[in-house]
Amino acid sequence: MQILDLLFLGSSVRSWLIAAGIAAIVAIGLRIGVVLAVRRLRRVARQTKNDVDDIAVDVLASTKFYFLLFLALVTGSRWLEIPDEAGYPIKLISALAIVFQIAAWSNVAISAFIKRRVRRTVEHDPAEATTMAALGFLIRVVLWSVLLLAALSNLGIEIGPLLAGLGVGGIAVALAVQNVLGDLFASLSIVLDKPFVLGDFIMVDDLAGTIENVGLKTTRVRSLSGEQLVFSNSDLLKSRIRNYKRMQERRILFTIGVTYQTPRDLLEKIPGMIREIIEQQANARYERAHFKTFGAFSLDYEIVYYMRMPDYNTYMDTQQAINLELHRRFEKLGIEFAYPTQTVFFERASGGGAEAEVPA
Numbered sequence: 001m002q003i004l005d006l007l008f009l010g011s012s013v014r015s016w017l018i019a020a021g022i023a024a025i026v027a028i029g030l031r032i033g034v035v036l037a038v039r040r041l042r043r044v045a046r047q048t049k050n051d052v053d054d055i056a057v058d059v060l061a062s063t064k065f066y067f068l069l070f071l072a073l074v075t076g077s078r079w080l081e082i083p084d085e086a087g088y089p090i091k092l093i094s095a096l097a098i099v100f101q102i103a104a105w106s107n108v109a110i111s112a113f114i115k116r117r118v119r120r121t122v123e124h125d126p127a128e129a130t131t132m133a134a135l136g137f138l139i140r141v142v143l144w145s146v147l148l149l150a151a152l153s154n155l156g157i158e159i160g161p162l163l164a165g166l167g168v169g170g171i172a173v174a175l176a177v178q179n180v181l182g183d184l185f186a187s188l189s190i191v192l193d194k195p196f197v198l199g200d201f202i203m204v205d206d207l208a209g210t211i212e213n214v215g216l217k218t219t220r221v222r223s224l225s226g227e228q229l230v231f232s233n234s235d236l237l238k239s240r241i242r243n244y245k246r247m248q249e250r251r252i253l254f255t256i257g258v259t260y261q262t263p264r265d266l267l268e269k270i271p272g273m274i275r276e277i278i279e280q281q282a283n284a285r286y287e288r289a290h291f292k293t294f295g296a297f298s299l300d301y302e303i304v305y306y307m308r309m310p311d312y313n314t315y316m317d318t319q320q321a322i323n324l325e326l327h328r329r330f331e332k333l334g335i336e337f338a339y340p341t342q343t344v345f346f347e348r349a350s351g352g353g354a355e356a357e358v359p360a
Helices: 002-007 013-046 052-061 065-079 084-121 126-154 159-176 178-193 233-238 264-279 312-333
Strands: 201-204 207-214 218-223 228-232 241-243 250-258 284-294 299-307 341-347 353-359
Touching (some): 013 065, 052 084, 065 084, 084 126, 178 207, 178 233, 207 228, 228 233, 250 312, 264 284, 264 299, 264 312
Antiparallel strands (some): 201 241, 250 299, 284 299, 341 353
16 A cells, blocks of 8 residues: 555545546647647738737747646646655756746747848848847847756756856866857957948958858858858958958059050040040949050050949949940051060171061
């Protein structure tokens, strides 16, 4: 009889059967109720434009079965006489079940909110999308820490000495993982200072590409040739970064050379001709064009203009149109573009000489 009392914790078999039946009915009822409520509320949420009801449905759908089972067991246990010896394990299980369920609800709510926020802002405000993606992880870390400390406090564990011990241990861990922590703080710097955001085209040393993801340790960049480049956040901030996405205007400098045989009156017309050609381009702003120098085999002109649109393809289309029009006008006026040549002199024994010009 004592063995049975120990096995059934002082309650009769009849009480255990009633408690088990009640627990089973409550567990099944709660499960069916949650499923039906989620289906019903999801149909209603689809008809509204706000995100609050959608997030609420996602949170309700993330209710774990073990939590429902725990509620059912607590309800069934009302029919039992639980001795004091079994109180602590039940309290421990209760605290863990509540902590994990609150964490699951909060994690789904945070993830749903961040995903919707990023989806709405990534097109017109990539900086906010980058910030939200990085802060989401930090919010989850803080949330889990608070819930864990709350659970330990409810179980009667002194948190003060535990935090002091974690502080001393944290110093040792920080020394061991200082590189990881350096990347973590670099990630926070990127999020807060925003030297670049998702979608920006950057160049680091001789590597260039579009920002795809800013993580806690690394930043991933999609290069022009298609492969993914992975940069350590701390190394990235130590480098010289060129952010072409934030370019307001693109400054273009190019040179052309004409032959030394070009008449002076035509040389004087070339700067005005170049200005006229550039000003005909819709997205170009003329700056200057000068006869710069006497080159080794050419008379060199230096031309500068600005593209009002920083897009590279637009710049190339404009430069191509300028080059073609220059070629057309030079051909019409008989002006020849220079190319590398050298003059060779032949001297005869009688003192006479001859010269010939050949390509270099």
